[in-house]
Amino acid sequence: xxxxxxxxxxxxxxxxxxxDDYRIESSLELYVLSDGIGGEEQGEVASALAVxxxxxxxxxxxxxxxxxLFVEPRADVSERTNRLISAATxxxxxxxxxxxxxxxxxxxxxxxxxxxxxxxLSLVHVGDSRAYLLRGGTFEQLTADHSLxxxxxRRGVLTPQEAETSQLQSVLIRALGSQEQVEVDADEHILxxxxxxxxxxxxxxxxxxxxxxxxxxxxxxxxxxxxERLVELSNEYGGLDxxxxxxxxxxxxxxxxxxxxxxWSRRARAARDKQSLRGS
Amino acid sequence: xxRLLLKFDSAVLKExxxxxxxxxxxxxxxxxxxxxxxxxxNYHARIYSEAGRLVIEDLNSLNGTFVNxxxxxxxxxRDGDMVQVGKHQIQVDVSHVAALPVNAWxxxxxxxxxxxxxxxxxxxxxxxxxxxxxxxxxxxxxxxxRVPTLSVLAGRTSQSEYMLSGKLTVIGRSEMATVRLRGxxxxxxxxxxxxxxxxxxxxxxDRVPKINGLPIAGATALHDGDIIEIGRLRLHFSYRD
Numbered sequence: 001x002x003x004x005x006x007x008x009x010x011x012x013x014x015x016x017x018x019x020d021d022y023r024i025e026s027s028l029e030l031y032v033l034s035d036g037i038g039g040e041e042q043g044e045v046a047s048a049l050a051v052x053x054x055x056x057x058x059x060x061x062x063x064x065x066x067x068x069l070f071v072e073p074r075a076d077v078s079e080r081t082n083r084l085i086s087a088a089t090x091x092x093x094x095x096x097x098x099x100x101x102x103x104x105x106x107x108x109x110x111x112x113x114x115x116x117x118x119x120x121l122s123l124v125h126v127g128d129s130r131a132y133l134l135r136g137g138t139f140e141q142l143t144a145d146h147s148l149x150x151x152x153x154r155r156g157v158l159t160p161q162e163a164e165t166s167q168l169q170s171v172l173i174r175a176l177g178s179q180e181q182v183e184v185d186a187d188e189h190i191l192x193x194x195x196x197x198x199x200x201x202x203x204x205x206x207x208x209x210x211x212x213x214x215x216x217x218x219x220x221x222x223x224x225x226x227x228e229r230l231v232e233l234s235n236e237y238g239g240l241d242x243x244x245x246x247x248x249x250x251x252x253x254x255x256x257x258x259x260x261x262x263x264w265s266r267r268a269r270a271a272r273d274k275q276s277l278r279g280s
Numbered sequence: 281x282x283r284l285l286l287k288f289d290s291a292v293l294k295e296x297x298x299x300x301x302x303x304x305x306x307x308x309x310x311x312x313x314x315x316x317x318x319x320x321x322n323y324h325a326r327i328y329s330e331a332g333r334l335v336i337e338d339l340n341s342l343n344g345t346f347v348n349x350x351x352x353x354x355x356x357x358r359d360g361d362m363v364q365v366g367k368h369q370i371q372v373d374v375s376h377v378a379a380l381p382v383n384a385w386x387x388x389x390x391x392x393x394x395x396x397x398x399x400x401x402x403x404x405x406x407x408x409x410x411x412x413x414x415x416x417x418x419x420x421x422x423x424x425x426r427v428p429t430l431s432v433l434a435g436r437t438s439q440s441e442y443m444l445s446g447k448l449t450v451i452g453r454s455e456m457a458t459v460r461l462r463g464x465x466x467x468x469x470x471x472x473x474x475x476x477x478x479x480x481x482x483x484x485x486d487r488v489p490k491i492n493g494l495p496i497a498g499a500t501a502l503h504d505g506d507i508i509e510i511g512r513l514r515l516h517f518s519y520r521d
Binding site: 035037039043086119136154171186187188192255262266269 | 358448456478486497
């Protein structure tokens with residue numbers, strides 16, 4: 001398998017500043033996206049610091065395996081995922097310290113970061129920037145927003161429909177830089193050939209519906225074009241917020257007899273399974 | 281009008297309007313919703329409203345009460361929830377009633393995008409107070425305390441039993457696999473099991489796994505006792521005490 005990744009960010013049609021930031025670090029297969037929060041230009045500072053810190057920490061760990069973790073390692077996730085948790089925790093600390101060192105400065109940022117090691121995906125996030133996985137016909141959100149409305153839905157106080165019209169949509173209950181400590185959500189998945197991973201800021205999902213996102217991802221190649229098209233769509237629908245997307249596609253290696261044989265046998269098996277499903 | 285629909289095999293057997301009185305569910309004929317089936321206890325569960333919310337409570341039934349496939353003792357019900365009692369389902373339909381107590385938060389249409397803010401811990405606690413009251417009892421499922429286990433019924437694997445402890449469990453020949461398959465032609469990643477907030481899900485690998493004989497289309501929830509099949513490999517998923 002090999003990876004085709006693309007990204008795009010845009011200020012939108014209403015705001016003056018773009019407080020989003022992202023990085024595609026192809027040499028590491030590391031993808032990082034952040035949405036900054038804060039007055040003046042502090043949101044931009046915070047998101048840039050978040051992205052920069054996460055990439056630098058992962059890069060350093062890649063070069064020097066003895067690079068210490070900034071957190072107690074969790075037992076239920078891999079070393080790689082722990083490294084990514086460490087990176088996000090470090091970013092939290094840097095933003096927090098930076099804000100604390102200046103009077104009257106409040107800033108924060110979301111983070112969503114994906115790191116691939118072969119087919120194994122490590123995913124961390126804080127805030128309401130999201131990761132989605134498009135696999136076959138299924139488009140699924142992999143992250144749970146740390147927003148007040150999402151929390152209310154999880155606790156059964158609001159329905160998802162009510163959440164969409166809530167006035168409190170922009171209230172986050174977790175972000176990088178708002179507290180000295182932060183809890184980073186972490187997850188792992190195995191990616192399969194044909195999968196598309198999407199990282200995005202809330203500027204995309206508030207303007208463009210899930211089915212439209214999924215169909216754009218399905219019909220637009222390569223990943224860079226899909227990322228640009230999604231940003232365009234968000235702006236066509238009003239562009240009320242900054243919008244940033246990263247599209248990461250897992251493609252089959254075209255050459256190699258074994259790969260072709262494997263793909264052929266997978267298709268045959270899928271057809272047979274479908275048959276047996278119909279028969280039962 | 282809010283109502284409960286008693287169903288069997290998707291056929292609606294009975295419709296009970298929800299008023300102020302609790303609805304009792306059970307095999308005994310004096311229940312509001314009497315279900316004549318041996319899988320149902322005499323007084324199995326009851327549904328009542330409390331502080332504007334709809335609550336279901338299991339009355340120590342033998343076979344348990346399930347909401348959206350999770351075993352519950354007491355939890356809040358929401359529109360569209362599916363309650364399973366024995367072999368019958370009870371669908372919750374409150375779509376015509378504003379049952380939720382947070383009116384103040386829902387009156388005005390949302391300003392779609394405004395300045396993002398982060399709640400500090402104090403504000404957050406205050407705003408979530410109400411949510412916590414509503415949600416506390418829905419942190420349910422005694423299965424959570426129990427250890428999810430895969431037992432190998434057939435196939436060549438590294439162990440005969442695996443306790444699932446990580447977020448991700450890979451089944452395959454790959455060196456990162458927990459359930460390590462032996463043999464030259466075993467797939468690198470046959471399937472993956474993923475831990476989520478509400479339980480464990482079986483996902484696709486290079487193969488399409490089956491649960492209880494049916495191929496899965498995408499990530500599918502695993503239930504106590506499910507049989508997973510991938511080629512010749514057969515695994516039994518269960519929660520152990």
